[in-house]
Amino acid sequence: MITLPDIRGRIAKDAALAPVTWFRVGGPAEFLVRPADTEDLCALMRQLPLEMPVTAIGAASNLIVRDGGIQGVVIKLARGFGDIVVEPDGIIAGAASLDVTVAEQAAASCLSGLEFLSGIPGTIGGAVAMNAGAYGGEIAGVLDWAELVTRAGDVVRVNPVELGLSYRHADLPLDAVVVRARLRAQPGDATAIAARMQEIKARREATQPVRARTGGSTFANPPGMKAWELIDAAGCRGLRRGNAQVSELHCNFLLNNGEATAGDLEALGEDVRARVERSSGVKLRWEIKRIGVPG
Numbered sequence: 001m002i003t004l005p006d007i008r009g010r011i012a013k014d015a016a017l018a019p020v021t022w023f024r025v026g027g028p029a030e031f032l033v034r035p036a037d038t039e040d041l042c043a044l045m046r047q048l049p050l051e052m053p054v055t056a057i058g059a060a061s062n063l064i065v066r067d068g069g070i071q072g073v074v075i076k077l078a079r080g081f082g083d084i085v086v087e088p089d090g091i092i093a094g095a096a097s098l099d100v101t102v103a104e105q106a107a108a109s110c111l112s113g114l115e116f117l118s119g120i121p122g123t124i125g126g127a128v129a130m131n132a133g134a135y136g137g138e139i140a141g142v143l144d145w146a147e148l149v150t151r152a153g154d155v156v157r158v159n160p161v162e163l164g165l166s167y168r169h170a171d172l173p174l175d176a177v178v179v180r181a182r183l184r185a186q187p188g189d190a191t192a193i194a195a196r197m198q199e200i201k202a203r204r205e206a207t208q209p210v211r212a213r214t215g216g217s218t219f220a221n222p223p224g225m226k227a228w229e230l231i232d233a234a235g236c237r238g239l240r241r242g243n244a245q246v247s248e249l250h251c252n253f254l255l256n257n258g259e260a261t262a263g264d265l266e267a268l269g270e271d272v273r274a275r276v277e278r279s280s281g282v283k284l285r286w287e288i289k290r291i292g293v294p295g
């Protein structure tokens with residue numbers, strides 16, 4: 001029987017993951033580990049057998065966990081990774097901090113440049129891993145450094161070039177976990193910052209199914225094109241498979257209307273890709289990460 005190293009944080013075996021994902025689908029984690037803090041995570045990594053797969057998740061707002069669940073260790077950063085330190089020209093945020101909380105802290109400190117984060121429902125760790133962006137801002141434009149815990153259990157600080165950030169992508173070393181990041185900001189006008197955040201909120205609520213079981217943009221925009229326009233032109237708006245559906249409001253979003261499985265959502269996404277390729281010749285690239293084993 002496999003046992004994990006003794007750490008200060010929490011370890012659950014065969015732990016349900018669906019309840020912690022935005023889509024509310026997917027099978028269990030063989031081990032769901034919530035390390036107490038960075039030191040605890042380093043200790044875990046150092047002692048884990050190398051053949052044990054490691055997967056980090058944040059708010060799971062950009063994930064389809066497959067129905068067969070995830071083998072090995074799933075690391076979900078919790079309270080010990082939520083500190084936010086405000087500096088005169090930036091913010092140092094723990095990777096479990098929500099993007100919106102960081103945007104609000106920046107606003108409360110009259111720092112501008114991080115308003116775009118208020119529209120992204122994930123964590124800072126997920127934002128670095130995905131080079132998240134919205135409304136003209138993205139992580140690559142504000143990141144000074146990120147700290148990672150490597151598979152060997154070391155903490156390393158990397159800059160954006162070393163991270164190879166590109167559109168909704170970072171070249172993170174295999175199995176590395178982002179634990180902290182410093183984001184640049186500039187002193188700004190409190191009223192203007194609040195107005196920008198309000199504008200982002202209103203635009204999002206009008207154009208995205210923000211209260212649904214969804215995973216954000218399903219496919220990355222191909223260069224010079226909008227994925228949603230290609231999906232719409234291929235006649236996929238509202239397309240269904242079981243309880244999975246292409247959103248009527250924003251057709252680059254998939255929805256779980258209640259009892260969809262990860263298999264339904266992934267198959268619907270593949271159907272959309274095939275239809276778009278037939279109608280436009282463009283092969284869409286999944287932006288949502290699909291992880292784990294099929295059911």
Ligand SMILES: Cc1cc2nc3c(=O)[nH]c(=O)nc-3n(C[C@H](O)[C@H](O)[C@H](O)COP(=O)(O)OP(=O)(O)OC[C@H]3O[C@@H](n4cnc5c(N)ncnc54)[C@H](O)[C@@H]3O)c2cc1C
Nearest residue numbers: 058059060061062122123125126127129132133134178216
């Ligand atoms: C309604 C809605 C709207 C959205 N709008 C936007 C948008 O405007 N712009 C945008 O960019 N995204 C958007 N998204 C997608 C999503 O919020 C972002 O991709 C976000 O950055 C993912 O963060 P997360 O913490 O949820 O990461 P997860 O979904 O948990 O994980 C995403 C990826 O990051 C990796 N990861 C997560 N945490 C870590 C970590 N600490 N260390 C290493 N790897 C890690 C995971 O392994 C996975 O590969 C939206 C999603 C929803 C549901």
